Amino acid sequence: MGIIRRTLGSRTIGSLTSPHTIDHFLEQIHPMLTVDEVRARVVKVVHETGDASTVVLRPNGAWRGFVPGQHVQFGIEVDGKRRVRVFSVSSSQANRDGTFSVSVKAHPDGYVSQFLHSGLAPRTIVHLSQAEGEFVLPDVVPDQVLLLSGGSGITPVMSMIRTLRDRKHQGEITFLHYARSRADEMFADELDRLADDLPGARVVRIYTREPEKDAALAGRFHVDHLKHLGVDASDTLTYVCGPAGLIASVRDTYDDLGAGDQLRAEYFKVPTVDFNAADATGTLTFDASGRTADNSGATILEQAEAAGLEPAFGCRMGVCNTCAIKKLHGAARHVVTSEVQADTDQTLKICVHVPVGDVSVAL
Numbered sequence: 161m162g163i164i165r166r167t168l169g170s171r172t173i174g175s176l177t178s179p180h181t182i183d184h185f186l187e188q189i190h191p192m193l194t195v196d197e198v199r200a201r202v203v204k205v206v207h208e209t210g211d212a213s214t215v216v217l218r219p220n221g222a223w224r225g226f227v228p229g230q231h232v233q234f235g236i237e238v239d240g241k242r243r244v245r246v247f248s249v250s251s252s253q254a255n256r257d258g259t260f261s262v263s264v265k266a267h268p269d270g271y272v273s274q275f276l277h278s279g280l281a282p283r284t285i286v287h288l289s290q291a292e293g294e295f296v297l298p299d300v301v302p303d304q305v306l307l308l309s310g311g312s313g314i315t316p317v318m319s320m321i322r323t324l325r326d327r328k329h330q331g332e333i334t335f336l337h338y339a340r341s342r343a344d345e346m347f348a349d350e351l352d353r354l355a356d357d358l359p360g361a362r363v364v365r366i367y368t369r370e371p372e373k374d375a376a377l378a379g380r381f382h383v384d385h386l387k388h389l390g391v392d393a394s395d396t397l398t399y400v401c402g403p404a405g406l407i408a409s410v411r412d413t414y415d416d417l418g419a420g421d422q423l424r425a426e427y428f429k430v431p432t433v434d435f436n437a438a439d440a441t442g443t444l445t446f447d448a449s450g451r452t453a454d455n456s457g458a459t460i461l462e463q464a465e466a467a468g469l470e471p472a473f474g475c476r477m478g479v480c481n482t483c484a485i486k487k488l489h490g491a492a493r494h495v496v497t498s499e500v501q502a503d504t505d506q507t508l509k510i511c512v513h514v515p516v517g518d519v520s521v522a523l
Contacts, residue, residue: 163460164509166501168475170200170492175442179321180456182259183333184211185250186267187229188349191430193474194220195286196222196224197222198219198220198221198222198284198287198289199219199220199287199288200217200218200220200223200285200288201217201218201283201285201286202215202216202217202280202282202283202284202285202286203216203217203218203259203282204216204282204469205276205277205280205281207277207342208263208346208347209345209346210343211265211266211277211345211347212263212264212265212312213262213263213264213266213276213277213278213280213378213465213518214250214262214263214264215261215263215276215280216251216259216260216261217257217259217260217261217262217286217288217519218258218259219260219288221487223288223290224290224291225253225291226249226253226260226291227240227253227291227297228249228252228253228296228316228318228319228320228322228323229248229293229295229296229317229319229320229399229426230248230249230291230293230296230316230319231246231248231249231291231292231293231298231316231475231479231480232245232246232249232253232262232288232289232291232292232487233245233246233249233288233289233292233474233475233480233482234247234286234287234288235286235287235288236264236275236276236280236284236286236287237287238271238275239455240294242287243271243272243326244272244287244474245270245272245273245299245394245474245475245476246474246475246480246483247262247263247264248263248315248319248401248428249261249262249315249351250262250292250315250316250318250319250322251261251319251321251322252319252322252323252326252342252360253319253323253326253408254322254326254327255322255326258426261317262315263306263315263346263347264276264277264312264315265311265312265324265346270294275425279466281393283442284312284460284513288442289403291320292479292480293316293410293426293479294314294403295426297320297323297399298323298397300332301324301329302331302397302523303331303332304331304332304392304395304396304397305331305333305396305397305398305399306321306334306335306336306380306391306393306396306398306399307321307333307335307336307398307399307427308331308336308398308399308400308401308402308410309336309337309338309400310337310339310401310402310403310406310458311339311340311344311401311402311403311428312393312402312428313400313401313402313403313406313426313427313428314339314346314347314385314401315401315428316347316401316426317335317337317399317401318346319460320345320399321333321354321361322359323336324361324436324444325339325354325357325358325361326344330360330361331360332360332361332362333358333360333361333362334362334364334389334391334396335351335354335361335364336364336365336366336385336389337351337363337364337365337366338365338366338367338380338381338402338406339365339367339368340366340367340368340369340370341367342346342365342372343365343370344436344483345365349364351363352440362389362493364389365378366378366379366385370378371482376388376462377512380405380406380409380448381406381409381410381413382409382413383416385450386413388437393413393417393419393422393430394417394418394419395422396422396479397422397424398410398422399413399424399426400420400424400425400426401425401426401427401428402424402427402428403427403428403458404427404496407425407427410423410425411423411425411451412508426515427477427478427479428445428477428478435460440456440482440496440514441455441456442455442490442516442517442518442519443455443489444460444463444465444518444519444520444521445518445519445520445521446467446469446481446514446521447488447520447521447522447523448451448522449523451467451468451472455466455515455518457518458514459510459511459512459514460484460492460508460510460511460513460514460515460519460521461473461511462508463511463515464521464523469523471483471485471510471523473510473511474478475513476511478494478496478509478511479512481509483509483510483511483519484507484508484509484510485507485508485510485523486505486506486507486521486522487501487505487506487508487519487522488504488514488517488520488521488522489504489520489521490502490515490517490518490519491515491516491519492508492514492515492516492519493497493512493513493514493516494512495512495513495514496512500516501513502516510523
């Protein structure tokens with residue numbers, strides 16, 4: 161099959177099918193029959209909580225696999241329109257049945273996440289990207305690892321811990337997870353068993369709104385939580401995924417401890433934009449469409465949509481590159497890092513950049 165795939169993907173075949181790709185013709189025979197485009201069939205949808213689900217997928221031969229911690233662009237056809245969002249892989253890399261899974265919390269204003277939770281049926285075919293992202297375990301996992309997550313940020317971390325479990329990792333792993341309550345916690349039953357399934361692992365959960373009786377730790381992340389668990393940040397490789405507030409607290413703590421080089425972080429939700437920020441001045445110009453708008457302080461994506469434009473987007477949180485466009489001139493501030501990009505003809509992700517003064521973009 162590999163020889164056939166390489167042959168169909170060759171330059172010679174490409175010249176014969178031009179201006180279309182070979183996949184354009186193959187998918188007329190069967191939507192899962194492609195050379196380059198990744199497709200997957202939904203095997204089942206498992207409801208984890210009242211508003212979160214795991215989608216088990218069987219990809220076609222174009223899929224090249226994933227590294228624990230990565231994400232995929234996930235596209236579904238609804239009412240004749242393809243909608244694409246970005247979801248983290250939650251399954252173990254050691255699965256041998258040819259499937260993998262993504263786990264998603266349905267947000268009230270999230271069309272795709274709501275559909276996945278309540279409307280996605282087995283055997284549905286979905287469109288995928290190859291796995292992407294740098295928030296991954298190293299090839300050689302050190303003896304001391306801290307996996308720290310909050311809310312839906314548990315999904316990529318769950319892929320990591322499941323993989324380490326299935327590989328019978330021999331090092332010490334601390335898994336520290338923050339959720340509002342046990343009822344709101346994804347994978348709760350599996351987390352109950354995890355320490356038994358993986359010797360050397362310690363699983364600690366902190367419920368911020370409904371703490372368990374006699375819990376040793378409570379509240380939001382604090383350096384005292386690390387001290388209580390005996391975690392030395394200076395020599396412990398640490399992965400944190402969750403909301404902006406959690407990551408900011410962890411990052412500040414590690415910087416204060418001189419351990420910033422040990423921290424790997426990924427957001428699952430960007431910070432709320434301050435619409436009263438001092439840089440919310442000037443005019444945002446959409447050069448290609450000839451439209452302008454007074455800078456409201458919202459992200460460039462949100463301001464474009466408010467102006468009646470329909471720019472492409474995927475994750476809306478700066479993870480994928482679907483919304484990346486050229487900033488022709490002016491400055492833009494990243495809502496997560498606060499870094500300002502002011503060079504001419506820079507490419508930026510408009511879902512996580514806000515204009516600073518007068519800005520023109522190729523949209």
